[in-house]
Amino acid sequence: MHKMVFTTALLMGFAGLSPLAKAQSSDIGAHLYMDYCAACHGESGKGDGDMANLMTIAPPNLTLLAKNNDGVFPMLKVIHIIDGRTGMRAHGGPMPVFGKAFMSTEPGPANPYGSILESRGRVMSVAYYLETIQAE
Template sequence: MIRIKVGGARLWQTGRCGDSNAGHVSAVAKEDVAMKTGLCALAITVMAGASFADNVEEGAALYLTHCATCHGIDMDGNGPMAGVLLIKPDNLLTLSQGNDGQFPLVRVIKRIDGRDPLVSHGSPMPVYGDFFEGVDVALKTPTGQPIMTSQPVVELVAFLQSVQQ
């Protein structure tokens, strides 16, 4: 006889070929598994939410430190350095509006991490590109394909997504 257990609950009790009890799952085992599955799903949701909230919070701090000088504290593109730049900084609150309601994830990532350079005042944007290097993290794009970038960029992107109007 083979017994398969998940977390102490016996799920299956199979016998020899032709055994009439083969494959039956007890009601207690079903309830135990349902409860554990629900708790695991809840824990994953809470952790993911906490992780996203942490990313947004970290991203806000990074934005104030590295981006607000050009894009402004209000994120409207009117920071104190905006007047001396050859190309006016974008209003970061309306990135989704300018892209048919879809946050331009890949374009934003590539602009921040330097893969899509923007020459403004004689140097590529971002000015702090080296800071944003680090351990790569994969983000899922709207097409389902992953894009690799660093954790600070993930945090900035989470913040930018959270403030879209």
């Protein structure tokens, strides 16, 4: 329950960001997407990455997320898939969980929440980027 409240608060905080802050988040998300997601989902997000033909379950076309959800980008669902809370299956096993991959390697007593917040910020940045590549 605590995680859901925190995620909701985080989403509300991002929703109130200025357009410039959202653009910066999307730019960061684009770089993260290219580093972590494009190999499977393709540079354009259409599921045609270099690794796609090696997978037993084809990666979805990420540009159709809003279209397949009555025209509304499913932000919370996307966040849960990226950070691993949904148990999404791919290539015969779980999709890589990027919530942990995005955590800082230097957590410590002076910054006990920094690693978690950094990870969630990166997940949000990728989700905001995905929102920008939705097909009309």
